Amino acid sequence: MAKLVQCIPNFSEGRRVDVVRRIVDSIASEAEVKVVDYSMDVDHNRAVVTFVGPPQDVRRSIFAGTKAAVELIDLNKHKGGHPRVGSVDVIPIVPLQDISMAEAVALSREIGKDIADNLQLPVYFYEQSATMRHRTNLADVRKGGFEALRENGLIDGREPDLGPSKMHPTAGVTVVGARGPLIAFNVNLASNDMKAARAIAKKMRDIRDSGGGLQGVKAIAVYLKSRDIAQVSTNITLPHQASMYEVYSFVEREANAMGIEVLESELIGTIREESLLKAASEAMKLPNLTTKRVLDNWMR
Amino acid sequence: MAKLVQCIPNFSEGRRVDVVRRIVDSIASEAEVKVVDYSMDVDHNRAVVTFVGPPQDVRRSIFAGTKAAVELIDLNKHKGGHPRVGSVDVIPIVPLQDISMAEAVALSREIGKDIADNLQLPVYFYEQSATMRHRTNLADVRKGGFEALRENGLIDGREPDLGPSKMHPTAGVTVVGARGPLIAFNVNLASNDMKAARAIAKKMRDIRDSGGGLQGVKAIAVYLKSRDIAQVSTNITLPHQASMYEVYSFVEREANAMGIEVLESELIGTIREESLLKAASEAMKLPNLTTKRVLDNWMR
Numbered sequence: 182m183a184k185l186v187q188c189i190p191n192f193s194e195g196r197r198v199d200v201v202r203r204i205v206d207s208i209a210s211e212a213e214v215k216v217v218d219y220s221m222d223v224d225h226n227r228a229v230v231t232f233v234g235p236p237q238d239v240r241r242s243i244f245a246g247t248k249a250a251v252e253l254i255d256l257n258k259h260k261g262g263h264p265r266v267g268s269v270d271v272i273p274i275v276p277l278q279d280i281s282m283a284e285a286v287a288l289s290r291e292i293g294k295d296i297a298d299n300l301q302l303p304v305y306f307y308e309q310s311a312t313m314r315h316r317t318n319l320a321d322v323r324k325g326g327f328e329a330l331r332e333n334g335l336i337d338g339r340e341p342d343l344g345p346s347k348m349h350p351t352a353g354v355t356v357v358g359a360r361g362p363l364i365a366f367n368v369n370l371a372s373n374d375m376k377a378a379r380a381i382a383k384k385m386r387d388i389r390d391s392g393g394g395l396q397g398v399k400a401i402a403v404y405l406k407s408r409d410i411a412q413v414s415t416n417i418t419l420p421h422q423a424s425m426y427e428v429y430s431f432v433e434r435e436a437n438a439m440g441i442e443v444l445e446s447e448l449i450g451t452i453r454e455e456s457l458l459k460a461a462s463e464a465m466k467l468p469n470l471t472t473k474r475v476l477d478n479w480m481r
Numbered sequence: 482m483a484k485l486v487q488c489i490p491n492f493s494e495g496r497r498v499d500v501v502r503r504i505v506d507s508i509a510s511e512a513e514v515k516v517v518d519y520s521m522d523v524d525h526n527r528a529v530v531t532f533v534g535p536p537q538d539v540r541r542s543i544f545a546g547t548k549a550a551v552e553l554i555d556l557n558k559h560k561g562g563h564p565r566v567g568s569v570d571v572i573p574i575v576p577l578q579d580i581s582m583a584e585a586v587a588l589s590r591e592i593g594k595d596i597a598d599n600l601q602l603p604v605y606f607y608e609q610s611a612t613m614r615h616r617t618n619l620a621d622v623r624k625g626g627f628e629a630l631r632e633n634g635l636i637d638g639r640e641p642d643l644g645p646s647k648m649h650p651t652a653g654v655t656v657v658g659a660r661g662p663l664i665a666f667n668v669n670l671a672s673n674d675m676k677a678a679r680a681i682a683k684k685m686r687d688i689r690d691s692g693g694g695l696q697g698v699k700a701i702a703v704y705l706k707s708r709d710i711a712q713v714s715t716n717i718t719l720p721h722q723a724s725m726y727e728v729y730s731f732v733e734r735e736a737n738a739m740g741i742e743v744l745e746s747e748l749i750g751t752i753r754e755e756s757l758l759k760a761a762s763e764a765m766k767l768p769n770l771t772t773k774r775v776l777d778n779w780m781r
Contacts, residue, residue: 185780187776215779217773217776217779218773218774233776233779233780277776277780278780362776425761425765425767426761426764426765429764429765429766429767443766444766445766445767445768446765446766446767447767448767448769448770448774450774451774451775451776451779452774452775452776453775453776453777454754454775454776454777454778457757457758457761457775458757460761460764460765461725461726461757461760461761461764464726464729464760464761464764464765465725465726465729465746465760465764466729466743466744466745466746467725467729467745467746467747467748468745469748470748473517473518474518474748474750474751474752475751475752475753475754475757476487476517476533476577476662476751476752476753476754477753477754478754479515479517479533479751480485480533480577480578
C-alpha cells in the first residue's frame with residue numbers, strides 16, 4: 182500500500198468564496214493529491230480544507246496553498262468568532278496509511294521549514310511535533326490570538342520554532358504539526374443564549390478533566406452572528422474514547438435541562454468509518470456494529 | 482466491475498452450532514463466494530447467513546447450503562419464536578453490483594429450479610420473483626407456518642410454483658426471491674411485557690399503513706425465552722425512507738411512555754454504508770453526512 186497522509190489546513194477566511202477557491206485550487210494543483218472536502222463558515226470566518234495524498238505531494242500542495250493564503254488574506258482586517266493567529270492558522274498532518282507518526286512528524290518539519298524559509302512566516306510546531314511541552318496544545322499556542330502577538334511581539338517564550346523573529350505583517354504566524362485523527366464536530370443550539378453555550382462547554386471541559394467522560398473532547402462556545410445562534414464547537418481528539426454521539430447527547434441533555442433545543446449538528450471535514458460506527462452504535466445501543474457489517478466493504 | 486449478488490438465506494436452526502457450521506461450510510465451498518456474516522438466535526431458533534459472490538457461484542453455493550440444511554434440520558422437531566415454513570425458510574437474492582433486478586429475478590428462478598428438481602422441496606417465489614400478487618409479501622406466503630401446511634396440504638391456492646405437490650416430510654417448503662436490500666433490525670426491551678411489544682409493533686404497522694412514517698417497516702413482537710425479554714423484530718424494506726434510527730427511536734419513545742426501557746438493539750447481517758449514514762445523520766441531527774465524508778472511502 183502507498184503511504185498516505187491527510188492534511189487539514191485551517192485558513193482565516195470564511196466569507197470571500199473566490200479567495201477560498203483560489204487556495205483550494207492551489208492545493209489541488211498536485212496530481213496525486215485529492216481534495217476530499219472544504220467548508221467555509223461565515224461566522225467563524227474560517228475555511229477548513231481536507232486533502233489526502235503521498236507525503237511529498239502533500240508537502241508541495243500545502244506549500245502552494247499557504248503561499249496563496251499569505252498573499253490573499255490580511256489578518257489585520259479579519260474578524261470572526263473562532264480563535265486564530267494566522268492567515269494559515271493551523272496545518273495538521275495526520276498519518277493515514279502505511280506511515281508512522283514519526284514519519285508524519287518529520288514531514289511536518291519539512292513543511293514548516295518550506296514555509297519559514299520561503300514565505301517569511303514564523304512557524305510553531307504543535308501536538309506530536311511540539312518542541313516544547315507547553316506548545317503541545319493548540320489553544321496554548323494560540324492564546325490571545327493574532328492581536329496579542331501583534332501587540333506584544335514574539336517574545337517571552339513565544340519565540341517561533343522556525344522563521345523570522347517578527348510576525349508576518351498581514352499573515353501573522355502559523356502552527357504546524359502531526360497529530361492523530363480528530364473529529365471536528367459542532368452542535369448548534371436553537372437559541373442565542375451564549376451564557377448557556379459557555380456553561381455547557383465549560384461543563385464538558387470539567388467532566389473531561391475530572392475523568393468522568395468526554396475524554397479528549399475540547400469544547401468552546403462560539404456565537405454565530407449571521408444566524409443569531411449559539412454553538413458548542415468541539416474537537417474530539419480521542420475518537421476511540423469519546424464519540425460524536427457522546428458529545429451530541431451531552432449537549433442535547435444539558436441544553437434541554439435549560440429549556441433549550443438542539444437545532445442541528447455539523448461535521449467539519451471527514452470522519453473515519455470506525456468513528457461513524459461507534460456513534461451509530463451508541464445512538465442505538467447497538468453493540469457489534471463493526472466494519473465487517475458494512476456491506477460496501479465487501480464490494481471493493 | 483464484476484456482477485455481484487448478495488444472498489441471505491434463513492435456516493430454521495439457531496441452537497445446534499455444529500449444524501449451522503456445516504451449512505455455512507457448504508455455502509463457503511465455492512471459491513468466489515465470501516461469507517460476510519452469520520448469526521444464530523436461540524429464541525428465534527434460526528440462523529441467518531449473509532454471503533456475496535458472482536451470480537452463478539452464488540447459485541451453486543446456495544444449492545449446497547440448502548442440500549445440507551434439508552439433510553440436517555427436521556422441522557417437525559423445531560420450535561422457535563419466529564414464523565417459518567421450511568428448514569431453509571427463505572432465500573432472498575439482492576442485486577449488489579453491476580446487475581439488474583431482472584437478472585436477479587432470473588437467478589432466483591434458476592435457484593428455485595435447482596432446489597425443486599433435485600431436493601424434492603416445493604418452492605414458492607416471493608417479492609420481485611412472485612408469480613402471483615398475493616405471494617409478494619413473505620408474511621402471506623408463510624401464513625400459519627409449517628404446521629398449517631403439514632395439516633392442510635399445499636392446496637386451495639397454496640400450490641407451490643415449482644417442485645412436488647406435497648411438502649418435504651422434514652424440510653417443509655422454501656421461499657425464494659429477488660428483492661431490494663433490507664435491514665433486519667431488532668430492538669430488545671428491558672422487560673418481558675409481550676403485550677407492550679405487541680402494541681408497539683402494531684402501532685408501527687398502523688403508522689406505516691396510514692402513511693405517517695416508518696414507510697416499508699415490517700414489525701412483529703417476538704418473545705426471547707432464553708432471556709425472558711420481549712423484542713420488537715423489524716425488517717426495514719425501504720432503507721432510503723425509514724432508517725434504523727427512526728425505528729429505534731420510535732420503539733424507545735413508545736416503550737418509555739409505558740415505563741419500559743430499551744435494553745439494546747441488534748442488526749442481523751449487514752447494512753449498506755448509506756443506511757448507516759442516514760441513521761447517524763438522524764440520531765445527531767447532522768445533515769450532509771455523505772459517503773464523501775467517510776475518509777476510508779478515499780484510501781482504497
